[in-house]
Amino acid sequence: MSALGTNGWERPMSRAMRPDGQPAFLDDYVAAGGYEGLGRALRELEPAAVTQAVSDSVLRGRGGAGYATGRKWSTMPLGRDAPRPKYVVCNGDEMEPGSFKDRFLLERNPHLVLEGIILAGFAVEADAGYVFLRAQYDQPLACVERALAEAYEHGYLGSDILGSGFSFDIYLHQSVGRYMCGEASAMLNALESQRPNPRARPPHMTGAGLYARPTVVNNVETFAAVPSIVRNGADWWKSLSMTDEGGTKIYGVAGRVVRPGCVELPMGTSMRELIEVHAGGMQPGYELRAVSPGGASTAFVKAEDIDVAMDFESMEKALSRLGTGTLVLLDDKTCPVGMTLNLLQFFAQESCGWCTPCREGLQWSVSLLGDIEQGCGRPEDLDVLQEHVWLMGSDKTFCDLAPGAMQPLEAALRLFRDDFVQHIEEGRCPYAPGDGSDAPAEEAAARPEATA
Amino acid sequence: MSLSDDERREIEAALPHYPDRRAAAATAMRIVQRRRRWLSDEVLADLGEYLGMSVEELDSLATFANMLFRRPVGRHIVLVCDSFACWSLGYAELRAAIQTQLGVGLGETTSDGRFTLLPIVCLGACDRGPALIVDADLYGPVAPPAVGAILEAYA
Numbered sequence: 001m002s003a004l005g006t007n008g009w010e011r012p013m014s015r016a017m018r019p020d021g022q023p024a025f026l027d028d029y030v031a032a033g034g035y036e037g038l039g040r041a042l043r044e045l046e047p048a049a050v051t052q053a054v055s056d057s058v059l060r061g062r063g064g065a066g067y068a069t070g071r072k073w074s075t076m077p078l079g080r081d082a083p084r085p086k087y088v089v090c091n092g093d094e095m096e097p098g099s100f101k102d103r104f105l106l107e108r109n110p111h112l113v114l115e116g117i118i119l120a121g122f123a124v125e126a127d128a129g130y131v132f133l134r135a136q137y138d139q140p141l142a143c144v145e146r147a148l149a150e151a152y153e154h155g156y157l158g159s160d161i162l163g164s165g166f167s168f169d170i171y172l173h174q175s176v177g178r179y180m181c182g183e184a185s186a187m188l189n190a191l192e193s194q195r196p197n198p199r200a201r202p203p204h205m206t207g208a209g210l211y212a213r214p215t216v217v218n219n220v221e222t223f224a225a226v227p228s229i230v231r232n233g234a235d236w237w238k239s240l241s242m243t244d245e246g247g248t249k250i251y252g253v254a255g256r257v258v259r260p261g262c263v264e265l266p267m268g269t270s271m272r273e274l275i276e277v278h279a280g281g282m283q284p285g286y287e288l289r290a291v292s293p294g295g296a297s298t299a300f301v302k303a304e305d306i307d308v309a310m311d312f313e314s315m316e317k318a319l320s321r322l323g324t325g326t327l328v329l330l331d332d333k334t335c336p337v338g339m340t341l342n343l344l345q346f347f348a349q350e351s352c353g354w355c356t357p358c359r360e361g362l363q364w365s366v367s368l369l370g371d372i373e374q375g376c377g378r379p380e381d382l383d384v385l386q387e388h389v390w391l392m393g394s395d396k397t398f399c400d401l402a403p404g405a406m407q408p409l410e411a412a413l414r415l416f417r418d419d420f421v422q423h424i425e426e427g428r429c430p431y432a433p434g435d436g437s438d439a440p441a442e443e444a445a446a447r448p449e450a451t452a
Numbered sequence: 453m454s455l456s457d458d459e460r461r462e463i464e465a466a467l468p469h470y471p472d473r474r475a476a477a478a479t480a481m482r483i484v485q486r487r488r489r490w491l492s493d494e495v496l497a498d499l500g501e502y503l504g505m506s507v508e509e510l511d512s513l514a515t516f517a518n519m520l521f522r523r524p525v526g527r528h529i530v531l532v533c534d535s536f537a538c539w540s541l542g543y544a545e546l547r548a549a550i551q552t553q554l555g556v557g558l559g560e561t562t563s564d565g566r567f568t569l570l571p572i573v574c575l576g577a578c579d580r581g582p583a584l585i586v587d588a589d590l591y592g593p594v595a596p597p598a599v600g601a602i603l604e605a606y607a
Contacts, residue, residue: 177519
């Protein structure tokens with residue numbers, strides 16, 4: 001896939017990116033066809049036609065859940081009688097462990113994300129957009145800030161955009177922290193400066209979202225896909241994919257590989273190609289054991305199964321999920337029990353505590369996994385962990401945090417059974433010493449906000 | 453201890469981004485913390501009065517948010533990523549090197565008030581793990597022997 005055509009449209013989301021790794025600001029972006037999609041929409045298309053193009057493109061949300069973007073947009077009330085104001089919110093709270101693609105887009109191609117948000121705003125007749133950035137994303141923040149200033153200066157934002165009569169503002173909001181803010185409805189609470197617990201649904205956000213107004217929330221990469229769909233058409237976007245899920249995807253590889261990083265490739269590129277070709281294969285002395293395919297809340301895929309196509313449907317058939325499409329590799333020198341413990345510690349720490357299964361169950365899972373990793377686990381602990389996978393499965397909790405946590409746990413119990421048993425039988429971690437696992441209670445107590 | 457003119461000006465400039473003053477509370481707390489490093493009871497009370505909110509309302513957000521500090525912190529914040537990608541790429545060794553360099557554990561501040569060391573979840577830099585952030589600057593991959601030179605730059 002490294003052989004690119006001469007015009008670069010095979011990688012529409014990377015097309016404007018500079019080879020020197022610096023951010024592409026307005027000159028670079030416009031030179032690469034940037035804002036042509038917006039110009040076309042404002043000149044030639046009705047708002048509903050933009051949503052139709054996105055529906056026809058079969059674009060699915062790139063934040064992890066994969067909801068059909070066009071379907072979401074089409075539930076926004078349109079026309080004169082629709083409640084006002086309406087909002088578009090860009091979820092840039094990238095905090096899912098193992099996800100590092102939104103940073104890549106925001107730092108390298110910020111105008112692309114802005115153009116996607118403006119197009120969404122036009123499509124759903126919104127009045128304003130927010131870019132919600134995570135607390136520690138200071139570099140992405142600086143890139144988006146400058147891009148926003150340029151976009152206002154050149155008439156791509158503000159009142160009467162490009163003389164079309166359409167007016168739209170985008171505001172930047174930086175989070176004060178916590179993973180929970182990345183859950184779309186909790187994000188709306190965070191934007192309102194409320195405590196970011198998730199909201200009950202219904203009402204859906206497109207009916208009553210931010211400040212109880214109709215609101216569309218999408219991930220950074222979802223917005224990044226929109227400009228080229230509007231510019232070049234849905235059929236063109238679909239033709240970029242290797243499968244019938246359209247377009248391209250920002251994939252990433254991290255772990256003991258030769259060239260870790262992000263790359264835009266056709267949707268449905270195989271996991272093997274990502275690892276062996278684009279990431280240059282494993283570093284000498286390391287063998288691949290398993291892959292976390294798309295963030296902490298996706299199930300591990302075994303090394304034998306990496307010929308799977310990285311799209312939504314194929315990944316489900318592989319008993320996992322595409323998630324964010326950024327791979328984190330488990331190598332043969334790293335303890336799978338330790339890695340699972342690390343993942344569960346994350347979820348237990350970030351649980352908002354709103355519902356009982358998540359608040360209590362995740363802590364208990366961490367406690368059991370910690371025992372096993374430290375060599376004092378009992379055989380029956382595995383049954384209790386398996387039971388927790390069921391107890392915190394989907395639809396048993398208020399939001400998807402705990403069910404997400406169960407995906408790597410379920411897969412670990414299924415794929416690394418022998419490792420769990422070996423820990424218990426030998427009363428030690430066979431990968432020790434220095435595997436870096438932590439006592440969660442000690443760390444939680446160490447956080448200043450926890451005791452304030 | 454009341455809000456400075458400077459703080460009020462910056463908060464006022466942000467208010468038009470939100471439909472009412474209460475919705476600007478998170479941003480206002482960020483603005484104040486950037487100048488004072490942490491949010492004391494007094495400053496929270498002043499902010500509450502200024503925004504038309506009770507201290508308890510502000511605190512319900514401040515105690516939930518991990519990047520709002522309700523206790524004094526050092527001049528520089530060191531965040532070391534402990535999520536699974538960095539964990540598998542040498543987090544334990546990196547954390548140990550930082551702790552040795554600073555002489556403090558996680559959640560602690562050096563006795564000269566220069567650094568506070570905190571754990572952080574995934575920084576979205578898994579391809580650069582093990583990663584850490586000092587103030588607004590991301591570093592990665594960081595080899596443990598490089599820690600001294602990195603921290604040196606922050607007076």
